Every structure is written in structure tokens, then in C-alpha cells.
Amino acid sequence: MSNNLTVANPPGYGDINATWTTTFSHGIMGWWKSERGTVFRIEALVVFVAIIMVFLGAYGSRRRRRRSFLAQKVVLAAYCLSTSLVSYTLGSMQSSPVKSSMYPFWAVSLYIMSGSADAITAYSLDDNSRGMERFYQSLLGMFYVGLIAVSILNNLTGILLFINMAGLAFIKWSQRDWACQMAHHSWNLNKIVADYMHQEHTKSGTSYDPASMKGYHYLVDWPLHKAKLKAGTSYATQVTTKAGVVDIEKIWQCERLSSEQRDACLSFSLFHLLRRRFFGFDCAESPRQKTHDFVFKVLLAKNERGAIDYDRVFKVIDVELAFMYDFFFTKYAALHYQPWILPAMFSYPLIIFPIYSAVTALSPGSKLLHVRNWSAVTTTTTADTVVTLLMLTCIVLLQVLQLLLYWTTIWGTVCLACHSVRAQEASRTKRHLAFKMVERFKAIPIKIGAFISNKYCYLFPEKNKCYYWQNKVGQYSLLESVRHNTTNLSKALRALSKLSEYFVIFNREVVHPVVNISVRWSAGKPGKHVELSAQVKEALVQSLDRTQGILTNGQSSLTSNGAGDLLWACRHDNMHPPDSGTSCSKSQQKENQARFILTWHIATCYCEMAPTKDLTPRVKEAHVATTLSKYCAYLLKMEPKLLPGHQYDTYRVFDAVAEEAVEFLQSKPDKYGAMRSQTISRETTPESEEKIFFRGVRLGEQLQGMEAGARWKVLADFWAEMLLYLAPSDDVKAHVECLAGGGELITHLWALLTHAGILERGQRIVPNDLENGGAV
Structure with a gap:
């Protein structure tokens, strides 16, 4: 049943x-x-x-x-x-x-x-x-x-x-x-700033004081309709000081302003200077010693204990890039620059x-x-x-x-500060009663916004701890991300690439990008973004202060740490040592750095994977080194347009090294042991024939021969200097576009170096040479 x-x-x-x-x-x-x-x-x-x-x-x-x-x-x-x-x-x-x-x-x-x-x-x-x-x-x-x-x-x-x-x-x-x-x-708005900065240094002559900002007449706010194009050989736009101009010197002299308001106005002024580069205007002040001192004696000024306030350095750049984002992607700039009425x-x-x-x-x-x-x-x-x-x-x-x-945001803060400066000037001089009434009328919405902002900060104290950007950096580790097993699709695509060498019917321009997708899949995806720690910020600021703007791709840090035997991993095959008296060509200085980044990244990952006894004395340096190493590798994989050289060259180098890593590590569960044994067996391989992956492993083994504390100190200083070396760029559009997606740390460093007059790698500044600029 x-x-x-x-x-x-x-x-x-x-x-x-x-x-x-x-x-x-x-x-x-x-x-x-x-x-x-x-x-x-x-x-x-x-x-x-x-x-x-x-x-x-x-x-x-x-x-x-x-x-x-x-x-x-x-x-x-x-x-x-x-x-x-x-x-x-x-x-x-x-x-x-x-x-x-x-x-x-x-x-x-x-x-x-x-x-x-x-x-x-x-x-x-x-x-x-x-x-x-x-x-x-x-x-x-x-x-x-x-x-x-x-x-x-x-x-x-x-x-x-x-x-x-x-x-x-x-x-x-x-x-x-x-x-x-x-x-x-x-164009007119940015030409005003560009023409003004051509003559800015003449307003104070050779006399300026970075501590009090005396002599720094960087524009903060000025009436646009009073800037006139003067007849002359250059037809430059003239902005007279009698036209209600507010500059950095006046901001610092205003007793009514707090330090936060001064820094917001400083960021707004720097935003004007940085914005010129997007519209193709030159930075006339960049070769001057005064510009160099602005960053190294103002932003990087040391306190009584000899320490640099690196939080303030990054906060000023944070706010500057926030103004930059608002200008290109929001309506706040139109509200600010239009007539006040x-x-x-x-x-x-x-x-x-x-x-x-x-x-x-x-x-x-x-x-x-x-x-x-x-x-x-x-x-x-x-x-x-x-x-x-x-x-x-x-x-x-x-x-x-x-x-x-x-x-209630940074725009209102700048408006309130500029109003305070003009009100203080009006109280010192005999102005017309109508002018004072207009200033009071303009102050009504400003003061209401300031009141609401203060109330907001009172109700939510954590607001003061927030950042205008994500305050995170991307991370990618090539050795950790290599997959153990290859899928059938990946095998089929790689077989297709082999067949393309024998059949004319295959279009290599079509086949190679498809194969690269397979290689990139096998090389894994970037990891989660990690918080930009205070240790990383401090390391970058200290590296910039130590080099005083003379950028190298890590060679200076190796020399200062007594690791000259590692310089081979920072040099091109056709470059002379820095002590040989032969200078490198400009094209070599701007050459793609992908091979060096990957060599040192693999070496850093190798040292991180190696068994260690006690890293307590160098936990800070190890954290800085691994974070910056993985961030540079992340830029190679995800944001190559922000790095030196053409992004396609960077793509090809990364894909080639990723393929080397996949071929060697995908079937080996003990990656460190496999790399260590391979290093011993390849000691007789000529350096000129050595692949980048194995160069990185050899460098890692050489670093492992050092004492643990010294090893991580060398790596931390190297990566801080390398990231600063990568930052200068002429591709302003790429950096501005990046702001819309959360921003990148390298964009912050790019802006900071721009304001120090460092626009390209290999630039030198001759001290105390205001007239001819001193760039060699």
C-alpha cells in the first residue's frame, strides 16, 4: 500500500x-x-x-x-x-x-x-x-x-x-x-592667479618670514571685477592691493582668527595655486627659495621638542583637495565666486x-x-x-x-575669515558708513552658519576627528594574492596565446588583452583598504624633511642607512652611480619605475613571510614598510596613470612579473620555502638575464642577511622615499579625476610637493637664489 x-x-x-x-x-x-x-x-x-x-x-x-x-x-x-x-x-x-x-x-x-x-x-x-x-x-x-x-x-x-x-x-x-x-x-580666473604669482615675490622683495607669514602674499580672496588686464608686452592681469585683496599675510595678521580658520584660508590659497596646473598655467614661483621655505619652514616647521606636526601637514592638504573636489564636481565654487549680493x-x-x-x-x-x-x-x-x-x-x-x-563647511569658514579681515581693516581706517552697513549685512548668513556649525560640533564631538577624504590606502600583495590553482578558463586563454604565435589569423592586439585578464585574475585582487596610520604619515614627512626636496628612488635612504650594497636594485642598467660624477639624462629620470617597485615589493613580501623571532623593537618600521610597499603595488595594479611613465608600459611590466609569479608559485603551498630554495639554485644566473621576480627574491634574501631591526629600518625609509619620488606628475587631470573616487595618498603628496616647488623628479634648488630661481 x-x-x-x-x-x-x-x-x-x-x-x-x-x-x-x-x-x-x-x-x-x-x-x-x-x-x-x-x-x-x-x-x-x-x-x-x-x-x-x-x-x-x-x-x-x-x-x-x-x-x-x-x-x-x-x-x-x-x-x-x-x-x-x-x-x-x-x-x-x-x-x-x-x-x-x-x-x-x-x-x-x-x-x-x-x-x-x-x-x-x-x-x-x-x-x-x-x-x-x-x-x-x-x-x-x-x-x-x-x-x-x-x-x-x-x-x-x-x-x-x-x-x-x-x-x-x-x-x-x-x-x-x-x-x-x-x-x-x-581661464580668466586662473590667469589672474598665474599672473599675480609672477609678481608676488616683488611685493616683499628678499624679505620674508615663514614663521609669521610676513611677505607671503598668496591670494585668498579678491574682487574679480577689479582685476584688470594691463597693456604691456606681457598683457598680464594686475590685482592691486587697494582692491580689497585678502592674502595669507593679512590672514596671519588678523587677531580675530583662530588657528583652524587660518589653516582653512591657507588651504584655500593653495587650492588656487594647484588649480592653475589643471588649466595649463605655469607655476612661476616654483624655482624660488621662498617657495621651498614655505613648505619646509612653515608646514614642516618643528616645535620646541624638535618634532613636526605631520597631522597639520596632511590636514592642510586634505582641505585644499576638498576645495579642489568642490570646484570641479559641486556648485559651491559658483556660489562663492559670484557677486556677493x-x-x-x-x-x-x-x-x-x-x-x-x-x-x-x-x-x-x-x-x-x-x-x-x-x-x-x-x-x-x-x-x-x-x-x-x-x-x-x-x-x-x-x-x-x-x-x-x-x-557650515570650509567655504563658510573662509568667508567668515575674509569678512573678519576686512572688518578689522575697516575699523582701523575711516570707511564710509554705507560700506560698514554692507559688511554687516554680508555677515548675517556667515554668522548664522558659524553658529550652526559650532552647535553641530558641540552635539557631535567626533566631527572634529573626521577627514575630508577616506583616510585609507589601498593594499595589494603580489606573493600573497597568487592563486594556488589555475582554472580551465585560464589554461584555455594561455593556450590561445601560444597558438597566436603560429597562426596569422589571431590578432595580437585582441589576444594579449584577453590573456592579460587571465594573468591578472591569477594574480588575485587587491585587499581591503587600511587606515592611513600616524606612523605612515610621520615616516613620509620625515623623509621629505630629511631629503629637503631632493628626490631619489630610494638611493638616498640606502646610503644614509649604510646599505650601499643594495643600490643595485635601484639603478637602471645604463645609469651611472651617483658618485661617478655623470648626471642622468632627463628621460632617464622620468623613466618608468614599475620594475623597481616590483623588485622591492617582492623583497619586502619575502621578508614579511620569513619566520622571525622578535620584531617588537621594529614594529613601527615593519608596519610602515609593508603598508607603503603594498600601496605602491596597488597603484601599479589599479592606478598606473598616477605613476611615472606611460600607463601601458606599467601594465605590461606588471603583467609580465605577475605571470612570472603565477608560473612559479601557483602550485607551491610553501611559497617562502620555494623562493628560498630557488634563490640558492640560481646563484650562478647572470644578472642581465634574471627576471624581475627572481631579482626581488634575491634582494629579499640579501635583506634577510641583515639584523631584523636594521632590515625594517632600511625598508621603511626606502618606501617612504620611493613614494615621494613617484608623486610629481604633469597629469593633473588624472589626479583630479581620482578625487571623485575617494582620493589617493599619492595625490596628497603630489599637491604638497607642488607647493614646495618640486614639479618633477631630479629637480634641484640652489639655496639663497631668489632672482634666477636656482633650478638646475
Whole structure:
């Protein structure tokens, strides 16, 4: 007897079920195509777009603190959808046979919100260059909005309210478009700074004091309309000191400012100098001793105990790069550089208008809800009223958010500091009463923002500990990441590469990238980003202070640590020793450093894998060495465009060495033992025929012969000096693009070296030579 019982459905059960399903689906489809269903679809789109806009306004700028794939792509998806959904929603309103009396106000509200997401105006630098495309899209969108309004509104109250909201949308979109235009071609703004810095050193002559900033007239704030192009052989832009210019010297002389405000203004001034390089203007001050002293005697100044405040060094650069990010990817720079009266006049009305609109539209007896007597026009329902309130609430929220994010952040700090400087100057001189009244009016939003910011810091003390960037560095270890087993796909791809040598049909330009994917997969993925520790920051600052800006790829550190026998691992085959009296050519100085990075990285990993007795005396040096070694390897694998040389050369070298490591280590569970035995068996191999992987293993074995403390001291100093050597770059666009994805430590070092006048590797500065610059 079977235990499985089958219960038969009653007669007609299947027909009833099918009939019910068909009826339900027809009911849903019928409602979806009905007048109410049509309006509901548009309501859902409007609400969804409003949520996206608020998300971009609140979270858009925080992507610079997150490098995770999810955080970056969520912002990208919201940024792309915001534009396409606005166009699609407007088209749905216009083409829909059913008209709601709220359509015109929903449409114009979408444009107000899309122009109010100040936290992100561009996802990438390429977005800023699409000026004409953006202009025509906005023009076409506003045409659709006007067409919707003309076809529905028929009373004076509604028309006036719509005109007010349309004017608000025009202002917000004008600000956004101006921000993109500034980020793409603000030539005049940057030429003013470049021309000014050509003559800046003449304002103080040879007399300057880094301790008090006397003689440092770096621009902080100045009225743009008072900078004139003077006739002459150079046609340089002149900025007179009588035009209300605020410079670093005045900031340091203002008694009303705190040290945090001074450093914020210093970062803002350095941001002006760094931004010139993006637009192709030269750094005229770079060869001067005064520029060199600015970094080594101001930022790297030692206290009474002989220590350097490395936290302050990185904080100044952090804030500077935050200004850099905001200039290229947000709207804050447009708010700052535009005439002061515009934000002062429109900040508060932009909040009042939506509130007035809500009261007018939804008040009892309002004629706004009455439309033309068309049969296809629906009456306004409770859902329409709720959606309208939600839209107006989002507009108010975005306006308040804009004010808070501007006046309570670094931009507001700079505005408050510059106002304090000008107010102090006005109190010392007899200024017109009208001038003082204007200054007081300008100070109202500044002081409100400062009050809110102080309250925020009081309620959340941990805010002072946060960073403007992720404060993390990527990590990748070639030896640890090599996979033990090779997949069938990897074997097939490698076999394909072998066949490409015998068959002309294979295109090597197509085959090699595919094979490289296999090699990179076998070489593993980068590990998690780790916190940028105080020990690493201190090591980098101390290395820069020790070398005084004379950069080498680690050779100086080896010599100072008495490890001259390791210099062979830092030299090109055709380079002369530094003590031979023969200087290297400029092309050799800029040569790709991938082979040296990988050689020392493999050696460092080899020492890390080796069994050790006690590392307690050198835990700090071991941490610095391994962190920087894995970070440089991470740059090779993930960000080669930030390193010297062409990125394709870097790709090829990395792939070749990764393939060497995979071939040797993929089937060996004891990697260290295998490498140690291989080193002994290859002692007779000529150096000229030795592969980079085995050169690294040989270097690691040579390092293992040193005392543990000395070994890690050598490696820590080497990697700190090597990373500084890699930092100078002319590819400014690559560094700026990197800021949008969370930033990189090498970008911070690039900015710091730029302000020290170190623009390229191998540069030398002749002390006490102000006139001719001293670069050799």
C-alpha cells in the first residue's frame, strides 16, 4: 500500500482559478490604462525623482570618502537617472491624454530640484565639458514645462505662481551651468592667479618670514571685477592691493582668527595655486627659495621638542583637495565666486517661495486648482495634494541643505575669515558708513552658519576627528594574492596565446588583452583598504624633511642607512652611480619605475613571510614598510596613470612579473620555502638575464642577511622615499579625476610637493637664489 496520497482537484477548479486570474489581470490592466492610473504613474515618477534629488543633495559629496563599488555606483545611477527620468516624466505629462491641474507645478518643481542638488553637478570631468548639450537639454525641458503650463493653467493666480517657480528654476539651473562652465574653462580666473604669482615675490622683495607669514602674499580672496588686464608686452592681469585683496599675510595678521580658520584660508590659497596646473598655467614661483621655505619652514616647521606636526601637514592638504573636489564636481565654487549680493538676495527668498506656493495652492477656495473645462482633465484628488506637498517639501529641504552645507563647511569658514579681515581693516581706517552697513549685512548668513556649525560640533564631538577624504590606502600583495590553482578558463586563454604565435589569423592586439585578464585574475585582487596610520604619515614627512626636496628612488635612504650594497636594485642598467660624477639624462629620470617597485615589493613580501623571532623593537618600521610597499603595488595594479611613465608600459611590466609569479608559485603551498630554495639554485644566473621576480627574491634574501631591526629600518625609509619620488606628475587631470573616487595618498603628496616647488623628479634648488630661481 502506497503512503503517497494524491488529492484530486474538484471538478471545474482549474477553470475557476483561470477565470479569477484573468479577471484580476484585466482589472489591473484596465485600472492602469484608466485616467486615474495614468495620473498615478506620473505621480510615482515625480515622487521617485524627488527622492533621487534629495539623495544626491545629501549624499553626493560624500562619495569622496567612499571607494566601495556600491557607494560609487549608487551615486552614478542616481546622477544618470535624475536627468533621464526628468525628461521622461515631462514627456509623459505632455503626451498623456489625461491632464491634472498639478502637472505644471510638478514639472517646474522637478527642474528646481535638479538644479538644487549642489552636492554634485558633475560625476566626472567629462560631464563639465558638455556645455552645449546641457544647454539644449535644459532649454528643451523648460519648453516642455512651459507647454504643459500653457495647456492647463487659465487663471491669474496660477500663472503668477508658476512664473515665480519658473524664475526660481532658472536661477538654480543658471548657477549649476555656471559651476560646470567654471570647472571646464575658467581661464580668466586662473590667469589672474598665474599672473599675480609672477609678481608676488616683488611685493616683499628678499624679505620674508615663514614663521609669521610676513611677505607671503598668496591670494585668498579678491574682487574679480577689479582685476584688470594691463597693456604691456606681457598683457598680464594686475590685482592691486587697494582692491580689497585678502592674502595669507593679512590672514596671519588678523587677531580675530583662530588657528583652524587660518589653516582653512591657507588651504584655500593653495587650492588656487594647484588649480592653475589643471588649466595649463605655469607655476612661476616654483624655482624660488621662498617657495621651498614655505613648505619646509612653515608646514614642516618643528616645535620646541624638535618634532613636526605631520597631522597639520596632511590636514592642510586634505582641505585644499576638498576645495579642489568642490570646484570641479559641486556648485559651491559658483556660489562663492559670484557677486556677493546674489546669494544674499536669493538665499532666503528661495526658501520662502516654495512655502508661499504651498499655502497658495492648497488654501481653501483657491482658484489655482480649477483648469480648463476639458473632458480629459481630471479633478485634483487627495493624492495629488500629497504629492504636491511632498515636492514643495523637497524643494525647501534642498534649499536649507544648500545653505547648511555651504555656510557650515570650509567655504563658510573662509568667508567668515575674509569678512573678519576686512572688518578689522575697516575699523582701523575711516570707511564710509554705507560700506560698514554692507559688511554687516554680508555677515548675517556667515554668522548664522558659524553658529550652526559650532552647535553641530558641540552635539557631535567626533566631527572634529573626521577627514575630508577616506583616510585609507589601498593594499595589494603580489606573493600573497597568487592563486594556488589555475582554472580551465585560464589554461584555455594561455593556450590561445601560444597558438597566436603560429597562426596569422589571431590578432595580437585582441589576444594579449584577453590573456592579460587571465594573468591578472591569477594574480588575485587587491585587499581591503587600511587606515592611513600616524606612523605612515610621520615616516613620509620625515623623509621629505630629511631629503629637503631632493628626490631619489630610494638611493638616498640606502646610503644614509649604510646599505650601499643594495643600490643595485635601484639603478637602471645604463645609469651611472651617483658618485661617478655623470648626471642622468632627463628621460632617464622620468623613466618608468614599475620594475623597481616590483623588485622591492617582492623583497619586502619575502621578508614579511620569513619566520622571525622578535620584531617588537621594529614594529613601527615593519608596519610602515609593508603598508607603503603594498600601496605602491596597488597603484601599479589599479592606478598606473598616477605613476611615472606611460600607463601601458606599467601594465605590461606588471603583467609580465605577475605571470612570472603565477608560473612559479601557483602550485607551491610553501611559497617562502620555494623562493628560498630557488634563490640558492640560481646563484650562478647572470644578472642581465634574471627576471624581475627572481631579482626581488634575491634582494629579499640579501635583506634577510641583515639584523631584523636594521632590515625594517632600511625598508621603511626606502618606501617612504620611493613614494615621494613617484608623486610629481604633469597629469593633473588624472589626479583630479581620482578625487571623485575617494582620493589617493599619492595625490596628497603630489599637491604638497607642488607647493614646495618640486614639479618633477631630479629637480634641484640652489639655496639663497631668489632672482634666477636656482633650478638646475
